[in-house]
Amino acid sequence: MTAVRRFAAALLLALPACGGVNHRLRNELAQPATVAVLPFAGPANAASRDATRALVQSRLAARGYRLVETNWVDRILSERGWLRDPAAFDPSKLAMPEVIAALGVDAVVVGKGFDETSFNILVLRRHAFGGDLAVERSDGVWWSANHSAGSYGGFLLTSGQVFSELRAQGDHGTPMQTLALVDEFVGDVVATIPTRQPGAAAPLPAVNDVTSKRTAMPDGSERLVVESRATPDCSVCVDLLPIARGVPMVALPGEPGRYRATQDLPKESKVTSIAVRARSAYGSEVKKEVTP
């Protein structure tokens, strides 16, 4: 056997041994109940990182944690100037106790160094995806892991439904093979996080006092302003049927629970229904509909 072949054989044997999850759990810190998953960072394609984040979110929820929705997390981070471009987000520059307080949760999931690699050695082809994950409380890192999932030229499909869900949640560009590795990575890593008993469901938000006003604009269009009261810290939007559905409403500063949306409409266009929808950080949604 030549030296090259001996090396290849040794490498082939060694690589599978790298598959275990390297993790640490600090039992002296309290297990969090409410968690927010921050955008993940690293050289990997943004779509792959988004897919990983979405899967971590759903797998943690399945293990009994209460997760605030990622759209809500991103809006809070953006409003505070901590998130501009999701593709270039860097959590290492943030003061986590401040972030945790702003999000109103017990802990945040921080992901760094996510990378996707592939290489060929002689007849061996390896494709891997991995990174570092941590669940951080304001008093320290409760759990952390470093892991890489890899394949040797084949597919690691576990569930077609997983891929359908991932594809439906975000960017479509992630190849099937990468999704398979993301699925394996998240499955391996989240399995090392202790489960907990699910807590009570979050209370439903409330929506009241929906008002609207139309103003003529110089170009002949009309500007419609809708204001409403809703539970503070919700994500609120308004449906202006049949013209537009889901126009974002912004929380007015200095008036907690007061929201406003503005939409320009073609002159004499008819809005037959105005429906304000308020969605809590944990995904509970209510709607109030009025006739303008």
Next chain:
Amino acid sequence: MIRRRIAGLTPFVSLLALAACTGVAATNHAEPELEGLRSAGYRIAVMPFTVTAPADGFLGATLGPVGELLSLETSEEAPMRDQLGELLRGDVIAWLQQSEYDVMDPWYAATRLGHAGYSKEQLQDPTRATELAKALEVDGVVFGDVRRWNRDYYVLQSVVEVALHLDLVDGASRKKLFSTDRTETVGSGITGGPTGYVSAATEPIAGLRGSNLRALTRSVARNVVTDLNGGMLGNNLGPTSPRLSIVALAKEHAGPFREGERVDVIAVGTPGCDVRFDVGRLRIEVPMQQTAVAKDARGDRATYLGHYVVDSPDLANELPVTCTIQRGTARRTVTSRYRWEGTVSLDGSAR
């Protein structure tokens, strides 16, 4: 005596051989993982087909409205071959919309690959599957070759033959996940059953009419896609995967957007979809409305317009603008996301 017997049997044997020329021959190979990939929504794009059908007996002119016998001959260099490739490719894409695959709109693929500078020959090269898949953001690429589009004319028998070869190549692994060779023939003439002498002479010509050939072509394309889909097709025509080809700010704007000003976004893409835009992650899923549809032989394209009116709490610098498109009623709702190359800044505190 033996020679007389052989001579007597020859027409009968020939007849049997000709009868055997009417029918189907197909060979397929599918990798074991293809079924799982397909059920998970494997995303594919179909490249322009090559046409290697031999020149002898090539039925080029039958693509025209008149498919008479005497106008059927054509040369190998005729542009009819390109048209034939597009015809088969179009049929395959249409049938694929009844499959489990997530099929990319051909106009979007053409636009994207055209902008990337790919030549037609490069698009037909299976060794480029990885880069093509990456450019189009699909999982796999389908390559096709029309290997027969020919007729053989025997005095009392004509046989039309359509043969299609198809490969599905995975972009990430370059593995050929599926390969098929299918040939279908239709004979016309004496093997069609008893007939009068006059009909026997003219039936071969009738058998070469465009309608028979078109039916045969559809049959080949349908059956190839059925095999690619694991042996069955759905009953309903599903949509191709929605795409956007243009995402931009509709109006130029210097400096940050102030309270009361509008961030106007324009997008062009697949008609009849739910299109929205995000300003960073600060304001997301802002609705856009379809305002126009342009008809095009490669596929209709729609223009979508939307706007966000900046309010006093909006304050952020250099936010990306992205658009999403999805079909709300598709059997699998898949969202596609596209990013504008610039950024916007919001300063609602200033008027």
